[in-house]
Amino acid sequence: MSATPHPYRRRRRSSRLLAGAAGIATIGALVAAMPASAGETAKKHGHDRPGRYQDVQLLSFNDLHGNLEPPAGSSGRVTELQADGTSRTIDAGGVEYLATHLRQARGNNKYSITAAGGDMVGASPLISGLFHDEPTIEALNGLDLDVTSVGNHEFDEGAKELARLQKGGCHPVAGCYVAGKTFKGADFPYLAANVLNEKSGKPILKPYWVWKKNGVKVGFIGVTLENTPGVVSAEGVKGLKFKDEVETINKYAKELERQGVKSVVALIHEGGQPASAAYNYDCDSPGGGDGISGPIVDIAKNVSPKVDALVTGHTHAAYACTINDPSGKPRTVTSAASFGRLYTDTTLTYDRRTGDIARTSVASANHVVTRDVPKAADMTALIARWNTLAAPVGNKPIGYISGDISNVGTESPIGDLIADAQLAYGKELDPGTDLALMNPGGIRAPLTYAAKGAEGDGVVTYAEGFTVQPFANTVNLQNFTGAQLVQVLKEQVSGTNATAPKVLQVSAGLTYTLDLTKSGADRVVTDSIRLNGAPIDPAATYRVATNSFLAGGGDGFTTLGQGTDDLVGDDDLAALEKYLLGNSSAANPIAPPAANRITVVG
Template identity: 40%
Template sequence: MNRWRAWAAGSVDKGCGRTARGAVVAVVGVAAVLLAGCGALSPAPEVTRPDHLDITLIGFNDLHGNLEPPRMAHTVNGPAGPVAVPAGGMAYLASAIAALKARSPHHAVVSAGDMVGASPLVSSLFLDEPTIEAVNTMRIDFNAVGNHEFDRGWRELLRLQQGGCEKFTARQPCQISKPFAGAQFGFLAANTVREEDGRTLLPATGLKRFEQGGATVTLGMIGLTLRGTPSMVSPAGVAGLRFEDEAATANALVPQLKAQGADVIAVVIHEGGSTTAGVQETSCAGLSGDIVPILERLDPAVDVVVSGHTHQAYVCDYSRVNPAKPFLLTSAGQYGTLVTDIQLRVDTRTRRVVRKVARNVIVQGEAFTGAQGPVPMTAVVPSFAADPQVRSIVETYRAAAVPLARRPVGQAAGALRRTPSPSHESALGNLVADAQLHATRAPEHGGAQLSFMNPGGLRADLVPDEQGLVRYGQLYAVQPFGNQLVVKTFTGAQIRAVLEQQFASGSNTVQRPRVLSVSEGFSYRYDLSQPPGARISAMVLHGAPLRDDMPVRVVLSSYLDSGGDHFTVLAQGQDRRVGALDLDALEAYFRDRSPVAVPATGRITSAGRTAH
């Protein structure tokens, strides 16, 4: 039984009676040491009750299995001007968290989701077991699961929590660790509910109690997954689940936590926003995003909101935005490059938070050379040594992955990037669409005539080395999900409807469209000044106008095939044929077409009011 499950199991023998536990609870502090002598006959010395107790809440989010430094930098102001600080790497993140813990005997560590999923090869190849093992060594308390924790389905998510080697994916679990022990911290998902019985898939809340000098303070935590998760993962991965409103779920749980003795309430949510403030500023300047309407409806009894999902870094006293909502809102960016240090002072008489401040700490660990040149270490901000235990885990899995990652697959004529053009297509998206069409064009492979590729499925740019060489690990970084290719027949009218959905797909409105890249030989025009249903025109397929009654064989990923990204029309279609993995198709394209040219981005034309 792992450490987290031991706390959740029911009662804990402390040597002087048993303490019942109906929730996920941990107790730390001086009083736990004093209890060791509670069986003695002599009275304990009188202890002066403190008038306050300080708690350090440590947060991070959107780690995405980045075991190795992600070759990213954060810019800060130094004595001589802006300075780029190299950041990230889980061995350094572990040391940064340990340093923050060492400053306070009363601490809790939480992750706001997407700890795993869309991960680099060293973690993803092993079903993210390495990331869970590395985080176990950090001794964190809770992770509020995000949308990417469902990438391989909810049963695989439960395996990561509980351990074991049951196979739920095409990849083999327990390749290195036999058996895999599972997470020794709690996964929380208060608004993820099983439709069959209305129970949450994972625990909704957690408690952690702190004791000092006769005073006890309890921190209650609510973990939330963003409500839009079903539109971001394969529907099969969340079948049988519903994702309820975030604010309503949290508000219903606040009085329950209060009844269990919680003095401080923290909401840990995989949803977020952005600000115009710098990484080390503590300002709400320009705060926007989907987190804002949630905050506006959240119970003001909440003290802290640790957020994620948008990969943005911010620390914001939300009372500056709305005085009736005195939350402290934080996010630590992405990939373990930052960790948030949240300081809470609790009045032990009123049992209320009387002071709360936070800052984002850059996880500076090692220098690197990027596209813009060397990024050296700097003394402007502190640096951290690599944690030896985490480094050992990373090295073990890296050694197992390197032979595959370094295998050459072909050459490219230039950098293939995800940067969107004015019409929101990208060179890399067009390349992947072309590769999918290439793999399925032959009649025996499906007879595809057109390919669609969603931008969210592209997780890294593809940049060849000085000799133009591209390696397997780079392709894997671009497409780490392991989707299969699916070929189906659609009418021209259905294709038009799909393209209309780009501008009306859930939260992705005309201001933030999710434009599909298309394969060579297909083109069209959109005009956002026209009403919905009349925005798409001039569809041409291989030199001929595409009529509404014309049947077309279309290849797409299994993610889009199931209606992912709100493209519900793509779940329709006839004569479905399942083919190879998307990654295998991309590798075959490099093998057959090297050196691969950089595709032009003129397949889609925007007119009238452009998207932003």
């Protein structure tokens, strides 16, 4: 495997990636603060050469999910802790602002790298999702992204579609969206070190990439979570094998070292949860990494000390922590929330003598992508161009609401609305349908009441509905016994969901208590489960509506993959659209559901 720059390297900024003399004069200001023994320059044949240490800027973000326009509602806000212990929310996100912030952060720094932690595409709003995320790849090219790992959502449409996003070419079904213009693909490499072709046993994309500048070399290894098949449809990961994250990173860290690359950053699409939702929470207090939990903690503790920093994602959380590596040495672990609301700025101090990062000098912090900066004109033009193409579909009204229908809480109002819509649609297919269940991960945004552009207050457009449910899952009906139904509810908080519960959103009529003071499956209080006021009969048969992802056992709900008498209906967004059109009008809009079906204790 060669350590040369990736073949898909951008054409616009090749000067940043090739060794040369440009930019050496800027080092003086950086090394001035170093000890004299480290920062001094040496004379050779009458010319200065770089000092021992060089600061390298690493800008990173993750989980953009095609959010080119500013995300709406709570999806477009971050929480900031104040000095007096209070907190405030800040509107954030939108690539017009992200571009400006990244460009301002880079300034004239020639030693700046921009990297991402996966899920750049997938579950995207209509402006990107309608066009199979070509607009987002174009935006990322404009953001001067250097490299990203794949995430689970990069596999929503399968490995062939991911390869097209990388290499270019028009969509095999939809074709080219602009006459005479062929999609060029990503200027940056997608890294998929732990995603193997089942037949060949080789990575489906490059496992790593090396950034070079004036003798400075930084390697990047990209992996996604090993459990990607558990959170993606079976069709999306067909023919693929996903390997252990730690084992894979350690393997390629050794390979990079053999090639003389000793400074390594891992881009990992797996993450954790800090103890506070505030982006500037100090998760190192009282000790290194004590304020963060979740899968990334064990990964960070076991990834080889050869790796100098971990850029993570997947959980949509914000943190900049240090977690000790296997040798007991602190190492930076970061995540920049989601939807382009934050970016992380990390300083890696490169030791030219050893070729490694001086880890004691690493500094990292998350920064808000505020909307009080000038919009990047190129991103504004890109958004306008794709919005023009999307407008005939996206501006169509599909319903009316009387207030914000939020996507917040163990049981959310938007979750209740979607479950009710699927139950109503299920009853059209089969009047004997009893209930509907919706996975929270399939709900990507709230419905907001406030006007947008020329849209009237309370109008729900197709574009807004698409942003809420962008996956094009079908609504499926299956039969389950009462005992199986109870087991499904227990799987929300046990098995693979024990440490990070996935609480299903339920249709009207199904109620129960979730006791968080208990552990595992016991958190679901079995005696409290009622359907239309009656206890669940373990021996009875219930007709249940779910989306096709859940019907295949996704998100750890293996029992939902064991239903009988399957009936496949239309896509889930069509079901929501039909429900809104049939149950709301400008004069009689739908009110936000009360979200009172699940009683949470503790």
